[in-house]
Amino acid sequence: MVKAHIAPSILACDFTQLGSQCQHAHSCGADWLHLDVMDGHFVPNISLGFPVIQSLRNLIPKDQGVYFDCHMMVSNPEQWVEELGNIKVDQFTFHYESTKDPLALIKKIREHGMKVGVALKPNTPAEVVDNLGELVDMVLVMTVEPGFGGQSFMPEMMPKVKYIRDKFTSLDVQVDGGLGLKTIDAAAEAGANVIVAGTAIFNAEDQKKVIDTLKQKVNENLKKMGILTE
Numbered sequence: 001m002v003k004a005h006i007a008p009s010i011l012a013c014d015f016t017q018l019g020s021q022c023q024h025a026h027s028c029g030a031d032w033l034h035l036d037v038m039d040g041h042f043v044p045n046i047s048l049g050f051p052v053i054q055s056l057r058n059l060i061p062k063d064q065g066v067y068f069d070c071h072m073m074v075s076n077p078e079q080w081v082e083e084l085g086n087i088k089v090d091q092f093t094f095h096y097e098s099t100k101d102p103l104a105l106i107k108k109i110r111e112h113g114m115k116v117g118v119a120l121k122p123n124t125p126a127e128v129v130d131n132l133g134e135l136v137d138m139v140l141v142m143t144v145e146p147g148f149g150g151q152s153f154m155p156e157m158m159p160k161v162k163y164i165r166d167k168f169t170s171l172d173v174q175v176d177g178g179l180g181l182k183t184i185d186a187a188a189e190a191g192a193n194v195i196v197a198g199t200a201i202f203n204a205e206d207q208k209k210v211i212d213t214l215k216q217k218v219n220e221n222l223k224k225m226g227i228l229t230e
């Protein structure tokens with residue numbers, strides 16, 4: 001069922017307190033954790049790798065209901081599918097721009113027991129998912145150039161979100177970059193249901209309030225669109 005999911009991006013954590021900050025965000029209502037993996041090649045930054053994700057999965061096992069959403073900002077994503085499958089993350093989101101054979105990659109990710117997301121950089125048109133939308137679980141529309149947290153939201157990406165939502169009503173549509181209380185309305189009205197927020201959640205004094213508000217705005221819009229019926 002398509003409904004709101006709030007996915008704190010751990011890039012905005014204090015990494016000395018990573019485990020407890022993730023547990024706190026979960027206790028405040030975040031049901032996903034967004035894990036940004038950057039290789040210094042596909043994007044001009046290096047973030048975190050598999051030992052960190054493994055430690056987090058050990059701390060927060062799969063049965064605790066926290067969905068591990070890996071945003072793979074890497075060249076040659078095929079190389080890392082097996083490793084992430086073994087760590088038992090829930091979803092592998094690859095960049096459309098990073099692979100020559102998206103269909104083979106989707107198949108490989110599924111064979112390793114993960115859900116599949118495909119991410120689009122700002123200059124990549126929404127139409128590239130015309131033939132992929134039925135094959136994946138989620139499309140990620142980047143609302144900043146990938147590589148860094150704390151950037152400004154790009155409202156001009158909203159027609160892409162709307163295009164994908166109109167075409168695939170039962171797909172998870174994620175937005176990532178600059179999301180928070182000031183930008184949620186635009187994203188929710190366009191039809192996004194998975195909201196990544198790093199700075200807006202981890203820098204908030206009252207994380208529960210921020211998460212509840214983001215969730216409520218998304219669910220209200222999904223109801224207006226007739227997508228969420230409960």
Ligand SMILES: O=C(CO)[C@@H](O)[C@H](O)COP(=O)(O)O
Pocket residue numbers: 009011012034036071145146147148149150151176177178179196197198199200
């Ligand atoms: O993938 C990325 C950046 O490349 C994101 O997940 C950011 O880390 C989101 O951070 P905020 O913009 O919410 O601070």
Ligand SMILES: [Fe+2]
Pocket residue numbers: 009034036071176196
């Ligand atoms: Fe991300």
